[in-house]
Amino acid sequence: MSVRVLVARLDSDGDVLLAGPAIRAAATGGDVTLLCGPLGRQAAELLPGVSEIVEWACPWIVPDPPPVDPADVQGLVDQIAEQRFDVALILTSFHQSPLPLALLLRLAGVPRVVASSVDFPGSLLDIRLCQEEDIPEAQRALQVAEAAGFALPPGDDGLLRVKAPPKYEGPDRYVVVHPGASVPARAWSPHRCAETVVALAEAGHHVLVTGSPGESELTALVAGDHGVDLGGRTSFAELAGVLAGAEAVVVGNTGPAHLAAAVGTPVVSLFSPVVPASRWAPYGVPVRLLGDQWAECRGTRARECPIPGHPCLNSVSPDAVVAAVDELQAVTA
Structure with missing residues (x-):
């Protein structure tokens, strides 16, 4: 039976694209659902390895955030609970805390949660990375996947990648x-x-x-x-x-x-x-x-x-x- 993996990257298109290598690593060991924000949805749709997308406007991540709506938060918890994920990878930048989302994932019954955190996570994380600050974001995300036991497949160079885009019919050189x-x-x-x-x-x-x-x-x-x-x-x-x-x-x-x-x-x-x-x-x-x-x-x-x-x-x-x-x-x- 395939492992059900939730990968969360809740900010913008560029952030989601930088999560690509980590997502491909996770996809080698399981079926990946990507939890992303509305500003990252169009990038999420281009990433190899993503089987399903769940969109949620996270009130502690998105610019001009909406008020915290208990019904909205409970709806996300219920949706995640219904899918019975085996493991979740929370991908954040160095200045973002994964712990609010980790709490929601625990409430949804996710049994294993992995993230990088400078703050003490208590029982919210099963694996907590304390990463160097000055590493590229793509590598930072990939390290979280690797800590969860997922590795890139042989021949994958770990660079950014999207599904083959439509060819632009324009001049040969520009x-x-x-x-x-x-x-x-x-x-x-x-x-x-x-x-x-x-x-x-x-x-x-x-x-x-x-x-x-x-x-x-x-x-x-x-x-x-x-x-x-x-x-x-x-x-x-x-x-x-x-x-x-x-x-x-x-x-x-x-x-x-x-x-x-x-x-x-x-x-x-x-x-x-x-x-x-x-x-x-x-x-x-x-x-x-x-x-x-x-x-x-x-x-x-x-x-x-x-x-x-x-x-x-x-x-x-x-x-x-x-x-x-x-x-x-x-x-x-």
Whole structure:
């Protein structure tokens, strides 16, 4: 009989993509249900190894959280109890506690719960990892799976991966600029992005500008007369196809950076140091990291830039991005 495994990653698309290697490991030993938040659902649907998805807006994880609703919480407990899981892996970032969810899983009767926690877990966890802080998030998650007894199958390199995306029917060679970010402090200023599209085009690159439907005004501005505006015109799976065909992707620390890594595309990462690049930089692909990693905002986890002028990213010039794209092309040719 197959082991029933619940894997929980309750935040956003990029976080869910970084859980991919851990999920594939768990899938080698059991049937995996992924518990994710509404902001991670579209990424969850692309991950190999996921048999079922349960979506829940977690009030201690999601941005702008809803009030704690006892009926909603009880509904999750009842749903998990009905599925009779054998083991649960709670995947969190270094600054998140797994213990509130562990309590709910205990109430649901899950007999074995594994997670990383800096806090004393009492009887909430069967296996508690105390991990080094400065390891990539994908490795952090995989260590939790390994502690539960799950290992990647032979030949699995442990990198990010998604199901084969639809092929983008566009030019043979192009560079993608993705100007938006879910957290404003991690986004490069629109005028810098627009200047970079012009610089890339003048350097001979065909430039596509991508974004969500809510970013269509931004992508139109950034694309201007020198780029092709795809803002709001692709699903998440179609975006994966666009990124898969690119020579390089220019993007901040946001979900599409990890989606680019998951399809094996080199990344020019405009990385604001509000969180550490050692944990959150695109994983397992050639990367050129741009941005002042020692700026005053370093390690603040700020959602809005606390420094006037956003100097950690706005100090990066369009010419530096063009040079980084050219370097990536040279090393991957």
